[in-house]
Amino acid sequence: MTTLLLAKHDNKTLNDATAKALTAARALGAPVHILVAGAGCGAVAEAAAKLEGVEKVLLADAPLYEHRLAEPLAELIVSLASGYDALVAPATTTGKNVMPRVAALLDVMQVSEITKVVAPDTFERPIYAGNAIQTVQTSEAKKVITVRTAAFQATGQGGSAPIESVAAARDPGLSSFKGEELSKSDRPELTSARIIISGGRALGSAENFTKVIEPIADKLGAAMGASRAAVDAGYAPNDWQVGQTGKVVAPELYIAVGISGAIQHLAGMKDSKVIVAINKDEEAPIFQVADYGLVADLFTALPEFGEELAKIGR
Amino acid sequence: MKILVPVKRVVDYNVKIRVKADGSGVELANVKMSMNPFDEIAVEEAIRLKEAGKASEIVVVSIGPQQAAETIRTGLAMGADRGILVKTDIATDPLGVAKVLKKIVEQEAPGLIIMGKQAIDDDANQTGQMLAALLGWSQGTFASKVVIGDGTVDVTREIDGGLQTVTLKLPAVVTTDLRLNEPRYASLPNIMKAKKKPIDETTPEALGVDVTPRLKVLKTTEPPARKAGVKVGSVAELVQKLKDEAGVL
Numbered sequence: 001m002t003t004l005l006l007a008k009h010d011n012k013t014l015n016d017a018t019a020k021a022l023t024a025a026r027a028l029g030a031p032v033h034i035l036v037a038g039a040g041c042g043a044v045a046e047a048a049a050k051l052e053g054v055e056k057v058l059l060a061d062a063p064l065y066e067h068r069l070a071e072p073l074a075e076l077i078v079s080l081a082s083g084y085d086a087l088v089a090p091a092t093t094t095g096k097n098v099m100p101r102v103a104a105l106l107d108v109m110q111v112s113e114i115t116k117v118v119a120p121d122t123f124e125r126p127i128y129a130g131n132a133i134q135t136v137q138t139s140e141a142k143k144v145i146t147v148r149t150a151a152f153q154a155t156g157q158g159g160s161a162p163i164e165s166v167a168a169a170r171d172p173g174l175s176s177f178k179g180e181e182l183s184k185s186d187r188p189e190l191t192s193a194r195i196i197i198s199g200g201r202a203l204g205s206a207e208n209f210t211k212v213i214e215p216i217a218d219k220l221g222a223a224m225g226a227s228r229a230a231v232d233a234g235y236a237p238n239d240w241q242v243g244q245t246g247k248v249v250a251p252e253l254y255i256a257v258g259i260s261g262a263i264q265h266l267a268g269m270k271d272s273k274v275i276v277a278i279n280k281d282e283e284a285p286i287f288q289v290a291d292y293g294l295v296a297d298l299f300t301a302l303p304e305f306g307e308e309l310a311k312i313g314r
Numbered sequence: 315m316k317i318l319v320p321v322k323r324v325v326d327y328n329v330k331i332r333v334k335a336d337g338s339g340v341e342l343a344n345v346k347m348s349m350n351p352f353d354e355i356a357v358e359e360a361i362r363l364k365e366a367g368k369a370s371e372i373v374v375v376s377i378g379p380q381q382a383a384e385t386i387r388t389g390l391a392m393g394a395d396r397g398i399l400v401k402t403d404i405a406t407d408p409l410g411v412a413k414v415l416k417k418i419v420e421q422e423a424p425g426l427i428i429m430g431k432q433a434i435d436d437d438a439n440q441t442g443q444m445l446a447a448l449l450g451w452s453q454g455t456f457a458s459k460v461v462i463g464d465g466t467v468d469v470t471r472e473i474d475g476g477l478q479t480v481t482l483k484l485p486a487v488v489t490t491d492l493r494l495n496e497p498r499y500a501s502l503p504n505i506m507k508a509k510k511k512p513i514d515e516t517t518p519e520a521l522g523v524d525v526t527p528r529l530k531v532l533k534t535t536e537p538p539a540r541k542a543g544v545k546v547g548s549v550a551e552l553v554q555k556l557k558d559e560a561g562v563l
Contacts, residue, residue, distance in 0.1 A: 069480060070443065070453050093473040097455045100408070100443035109409045109528035112438045122532065127436050128325070132333045132340055135532040174452035175482045178468060182476035189475070195562070220563075228492075238458070238493060239476055244437075245492050247474075253562040263330070270540055274560045276552065282545075291543035291560065294552050301549055308553040314563065 001085035002055070003032045006077065006099075007048050008092050011038040011066065014047035016192040019154035021090035021147040022051055026155065027117035028086050028143075031055040034161075037076055039066035049161040057161050062168040067177040068094050072169065074101040079169040081106060081142060091146040092191075103144040110144040111136060115151035129244035130267035149191065150250035150271055183239055190242065193223035195253045198242055198269075201229035202258025202280065202298060209236055212302040213257065219309050225249070227259045243268035258298045261286025278302070315425035315462075315484075316371045317360040319394065320415055320445075321353040323378050323385040324435045337533035340435075349385045352430025354392075355490040358497040359460060360428050361393040368462045371395050373422055377414050377525075379403050383513055390508035391500035397513035398422075402525060407436075410518070410525035412444035417521040419449060424485065426467065431456050431489040442489035452482035456491040 005025045008015040018034070025032045032053060036045040037060040045059040058080065064072045077087060077098070087102060089095030091113045103110040115133070116124035122137045123145070190196060197220065199213045209224070217224050226236035228243050242249055244267040254272035259265060261277070261284055269275070270289055277290035278301050287293040294301060325331055325340070326348040332341040349357075363369040374389035375398040376382040386397035400414050419427070432439035446453035454460070454469030458477065461468040470479045472491045482488075500508070518525045546552045557563040 067478070067480075070446075070455070074447065093456060093471070096439050097443065097453070100440035101447040101453065103440070104409060104412060104444035104447035107409075109407055110438070110440055111529065112440060126537070127534070128331045128340060129434065129437065130537055131331050132534050133537050134534050137530040137532055138528070139530070140528060172450075173483075174450075174486075175454075175480050178479040178481050180473075180476060180478040191474070232493075238472055239474065244434075253556070253560075270537075274556070274562050275540075275543075276556070287545070288542045289540045292552055292555055293543065293545045294549065295545065296549070304549040305553065308550050309563070312553060312557055312563065 001030055002083065003028050003030045003086040003088055004080060004084040005032055005034045006089035006095060007034050007036045007044060008090050008094060009036065009038060009041060009044040011041045012043065014044045016154055017090035017092050017149045018048065019051055020149035020152045021088060022054070022155040023152040024114060024117055024147040025088045026053050028120045030086065033058055035060065035077070035080065037065040037068060037073055039063050045163045049163055050157045050159055052156050052158040054159045054161040057163045058166045059163050060166050060168060064168050064171055068098070069175050069177060070098045070101050071172045071174045073098045074105060075169040075172055077102045078105045080166065084142070086143040086145065088145045088147060090149045095146050099144055099146050106142055106144065108140040108142050108144055109138070110146065111138055112146050113148040114145055115148050129264060130270070131263065148248060150248045183237055187217065188221065188223045190223045190225055190240065190247050190249055193251050195220045195222035196225050196242070196249055196251045197222045197255040197257065198225035198227065198259060199230055199236065199257050200227040200259030201233055203230060203235055206235045212299060215306050216302060216309070219306060219314050227262070227265050256286050256290070257302065259286055260284045261289065315369050316373065316422065317363060317369045318419065318422055318424035318427045319353070319356050319360050319372060319374050319389065320427070320429045320441070321357065321374055321376050321385055321389055322350040322430070322433045323347050323376060323382045324350045324433055327351050327434055333534055333536045337535055339531070339534045347381065349388050350430050350433045352432060352490050354497040355492070355494050356428040356430055357389045357392050357394060358495045359490060362495065363462065364393070373398060373424065375400065375415065375418050377402060377406055377411050386513055387508055388500065390511045391505045392498060393504065396511055399513055399515045400521065401515055401517050404525050405527065406525045407527040407529060408438050408440035408444055409528060410523065411441050412448055413523045414518050414521060414525065415445050416448045417523060426485060427487045429487070429489055431491055442487050446487040452486045454480055454482050454486060455489045457488050458491050458493045460488055460494070
């Protein structure tokens with residue numbers, strides 16, 4: 001049988017989370033179809049068709065799916081489900097919103113946020129904020145799975161799958177889109193950035209994020225993140241939060257500045273390839289996971305870091 | 315409007331959990347248990363809606379062992395009106411819980427359900443969405459703002475890249491995110507008062523729901539430890555090491 005993967009996108013571009021979840025979907029061992037549901041999202045379907053190992057792209061292009069509200073999107077996925085024995089989505093806020101609804105409509109138990117495919121029916125997933133790893137086996141007739149994208153490499157390009165249009169499903173008429181406020185930024189997205197620099201409560205203010213973190217982020221082409229303490233204090237916006245209750249990231253380089261390293265923060269970044277910690281407190285738990293630790297005042301260290309980067313041409 | 319708030323008894327969020335050496339799970343004996351923090355936010359939101367005259371009664375429900383009655387009592391001490399304990403010693407999964415809650419909803423007929431977006435033990439993030447699906451209701455997950463309208467509720471949701479606001483037809487299921495509110499502490503008089511508030515008891519069997527978990531947990535292990543690296547003496551050394559040793563600059 002076949003696996004259906006729900007694409008993550010914004011109607012214009014295909015989000016990198018899709019290519020990462022595709023790696024997990026392919027590991028199930030069956031051919032993979034990608035479902036692109038949106039409005040005016042033909043370009044997204046074309047991008048999805050180019051991913052390696054995709055057999056077919058299903059395009060549900062209708063105003064009903066413009067904002068991927070859970071109620072109509074779940075109806076659509078359920079209407080397609082009979083042709084598939086696994087339904088997979090990246091564990092983005094869209095995937096986490098819609099997939100349990102799909103699972104319940106199909107009367108199956110979902111496997112959330114898998115970090116490893118052990119066998120086509122057996123998966124690893126973190127519990128207790130990543131402080132334990134559970135290996136679970138499902139015997140459900142249909143598998144419904146969300147994928148923690150930070151745990152998987154992105155599948156590359158090289159495919160040329162056919163694109164097939166599918167009809168919109170029934171509109172349950174339960175919900176409507178009212179508005180959105182998206183942070184506008186030219187920076188890479190946190191969840192797909194190669195380098196992330198995050199600030200903690202020690203930054204002391206939103207202005208200091210702009211003053212000392214931003215110039216380094218600019219030099220490195222890095223995404224900016226924050227600890228929960230910094231977000232709760234109002235120094236950084238909600239969607240910058242890295243951690244168990246925020247975003248889970250795994251960049252090549254993660255620079256933690258003035259972050260003590262609470263368990264909840266570590267759960268969100270400990271799979272980064274290289275971790276740098278800059279903190280005044282040499283006892284800070286962040287140093288226990290950092291590859292390179294610098295005990296220093298961030299307000300002197302960061303400007304100096306900028307100068308050193310300039311010396312090597314960054 | 316009646317509000318139903320499902321709550322879960324979990325290991326207190328301040329406890330550093332220990333994985334059992336035999337791989338059979340996480341040590342729960344003699345560990346401090348509390349209400350799931352996201353559920354506390356749900357109780358708080360329900361109380362605020364009642365205080366604002368938007369709700370008439372708040373019913374707290376928990377599915378779990380006898381001790382889950384203490385978790386319900388916490389909600390009653392915060393200000394909820396009464397409780398329902400669905401007693402079971404089975405480690406239920408979200409689908410089973412959603413099915414039990416559906417039965418409770420059929421009995422109680424609430425106009426709104428507010429619950430945590432996920433429990434901090436299994437981190438599944440499923441029950442609210444599943445309950446909405448089983449009831450055929452709308453869902454507003456990861457809420458950071460809830461505004462009751464006329465037969466509708468506007469829910470502002472924390473999504474990747476920002477905030478989204480949706481208008482849901484009532485009845486609806488709302489799941490809470492961290493910044494929806496800051497839960498109050500129960501005052502001593504309210505804790506005393508809560509002891510007199512009623513808690514009804516039932517069981518999944520009495521409700522006709524099979525809560526046998528569908529997923530089989532093969533083992534539970536410690537996450538791979540990350541070894542601490544080196545301390546560098548200066549910013550210059552840091553940049554040099556990142557460039558030459560780690561190769562990430």
